[in-house]
Amino acid sequence: MSNGFDQPVMMKIDKIINESDDTKSFMFRHNLDYKPGQFIMVWLPGIDEKPFAVSYYGDDFFGITVLVRGKSTKYMHSMGVGEQLGIRGPFGHGFSITDNIKDGSGNACVIGGGCGMASLTVLIESLQDNNTTILTGATTKTTLLFKNRYKDITIFTDDGSEGSKGYPTDALEDLHKENSYSIIYTCGPEIMMSKVYEFCKKHNIQCEASLERYMKCGIGICGQCVCDGQMVCKDGPVFDSQALGKMSDFGNYSLLKSGQKVSINDYGKWKEA
Numbered sequence: 001m002s003n004g005f006d007q008p009v010m011m012k013i014d015k016i017i018n019e020s021d022d023t024k025s026f027m028f029r030h031n032l033d034y035k036p037g038q039f040i041m042v043w044l045p046g047i048d049e050k051p052f053a054v055s056y057y058g059d060d061f062f063g064i065t066v067l068v069r070g071k072s073t074k075y076m077h078s079m080g081v082g083e084q085l086g087i088r089g090p091f092g093h094g095f096s097i098t099d100n101i102k103d104g105s106g107n108a109c110v111i112g113g114g115c116g117m118a119s120l121t122v123l124i125e126s127l128q129d130n131n132t133t134i135l136t137g138a139t140t141k142t143t144l145l146f147k148n149r150y151k152d153i154t155i156f157t158d159d160g161s162e163g164s165k166g167y168p169t170d171a172l173e174d175l176h177k178e179n180s181y182s183i184i185y186t187c188g189p190e191i192m193m194s195k196v197y198e199f200c201k202k203h204n205i206q207c208e209a210s211l212e213r214y215m216k217c218g219i220g221i222c223g224q225c226v227c228d229g230q231m232v233c234k235d236g237p238v239f240d241s242q243a244l245g246k247m248s249d250f251g252n253y254s255l256l257k258s259g260q261k262v263s264i265n266d267y268g269k270w271k272e273a
């Protein structure tokens, strides 16, 4: 029986974790029917409804990790334990765990950038940790997420305040020589994911990337999240190398709430009414 929801179901916040300077996790007591890489829609009555990955998951609980960006996320950061928000989902197409990764004969690499790590945590916990490399990057050490959650995690910061100075993609060439990856999973800034995709293409490695687009319905009706004919909410948010190769907007363009197409570099900088 599915424990997912087509309509928002109000749930009480059970616990709040301060993850970093600008990021909090909200935990709920519920058995959700969730697969790594899917997302849920979070309804804030009178404000908006927004997509979030599930970043904590167990038999009787789940959690989401929220970076402050605009109106809804600011409101969520002001909420306390016992307050309620509406949950719809899970929705979308998640990550695939191939047989050689399941049986330990292949090696996987997981690369997260900034808040993108929130979409990868449940995947990391589903993979056998003996054959998975985990790389994470953030602008500076105070915005790093989940650095103590895994025993083997390699950290990069843009300013060198923790781990190595630079980007997780800087280490890929050497790590692949050592580990010969069969798949690389990624979520983070699209510029980073696009570099990961290009690296995978060059070395004939399967790539799976979780894309972010502005969403409204979350179920393939409104067309807001479209990326080269693919609905990110329904066909994604996780796309494989074959699909990414056909999406010329990937790494280049996104749609604002108004539907206007803008460069991916400008997307997060636009302030819309």
Ligand SMILES: Cc1cc2nc3c(=O)[nH]c(=O)nc-3n(C[C@H](O)[C@H](O)[C@H](O)COP(=O)(O)OP(=O)(O)OC[C@H]3O[C@@H](n4cnc5c(N)ncnc54)[C@H](O)[C@@H]3O)c2cc1C
Binding pocket: 039, 048, 050, 051, 052, 053, 054, 064, 065, 066, 067, 068, 069, 070, 071, 072, 073, 074, 115, 118, 119, 211, 212, 213, 214, 215, 237, 267, 268, 269, 270, 271, 272
């Ligand atoms: C599948 C999916 C999973 C997501 N998972 C998470 C998650 O686990 N944790 C998390 O913190 N966020 C996640 N997001 C992004 C989250 O939905 C946005 O941060 C949220 O919609 C912002 O709402 P807001 O009202 O606070 O900001 P808004 O007022 O809507 O926007 C504020 C600013 O952020 C920009 N913006 C809005 N949405 C996005 C977006 N999707 N990507 C880039 N810039 C955006 C706007 O252009 C604007 O400049 C996910 C998005 C998708 C599509």
Ligand code: FES
Binding pocket: 214, 215, 216, 217, 218, 219, 220, 221, 222, 223, 224, 225, 226, 231, 232, 233, 234
């Ligand atoms: S959010 Fe409406 S079609 Fe994807």
